[in-house]
Amino acid sequence: MNNNATSYAVEVEDLTVAYDMKPVLWDIDLKIPKGKLMAVVGPNGAGKTTLIKAMLGLLTPVSGAVHFTNESEDLRAFKNRIGYVPQSGSVDWDFPATVQDVVLMGCYGKLGWVKRPRKADMALAQQMLKKVGMLEYATRQISQLSGGQQQRVFLARALVQEADVYFMDEPFKGVDAQTEKAIVLLLKELKENGKTVVVVHHDLQTVADYFDWVTLINLCVVASGPVNEVFHEENLKKTYRSTGGLLRSVV
Ligand SMILES: Nc1ncnc2c1ncn2[C@@H]1O[C@H](COP(=O)(O)OP(=O)(O)OP(=O)(O)O)[C@@H](O)[C@H]1O
């Protein structure tokens, strides 16, 4: 592992991931510096969600490794330091749980499965629901929310977890402009509090406004670094080489 261990929140080494023997991520080397707000950008099917899942240990890679700087001997305790907001539509909400239940699930890492949430956790859950503008829905069944509302609840759930590193897979998908602004403020607040936030993002127009670090990916890593250094036309062309038309109005 890197000697300069404090610099990086996550280091991905020679990572190859395949579905049904077909590689969808190829020899990925990636270092995510601590305290950055990083966008993961690339076309549909580029492997962005797969990368997030592989970093979270939800997929077994063909080869390679993922290191988290804070990795302690107690891996279970460490896993609670990672927050994950999955891509919307990838979660089956067809189970009975209220909005508040779902947010409190974010505390279970801290609580252990069998313990009841404490008053402080309830208060934190309510505070985060308020932050994402969903407090008035606290007792509503999660299945009875719109996609954008569910997305906001998931965000609140990640926030109560008080993690060190957050992975969010398209948190802006399907949310209105006002919610997008609120989420951006939340992301910036997380960064100001020293958190590392990795966000899969599709809107090339807003990358420079929202993020300070970017990874361009399409099967391989095309570039990764500060937005003002690597987010330029040449790299974008390489990333979107088969979908160049999308880029016309962006760069
Ligand atoms: N469970 C799976 N089984 C087989 N192939 C899969 C599976 N999940 C994803 N793939 C394939 O792997 C590739 C990468 O998928 P992935 O979901 O990581 O892309 P993505 O960059 O997140 O795309 P999007 O922008 O559409 O969310 C795609 O070609 C996809 O069809």
Ligand SMILES: [Mg+2]
């Ligand atoms: Mg995806």
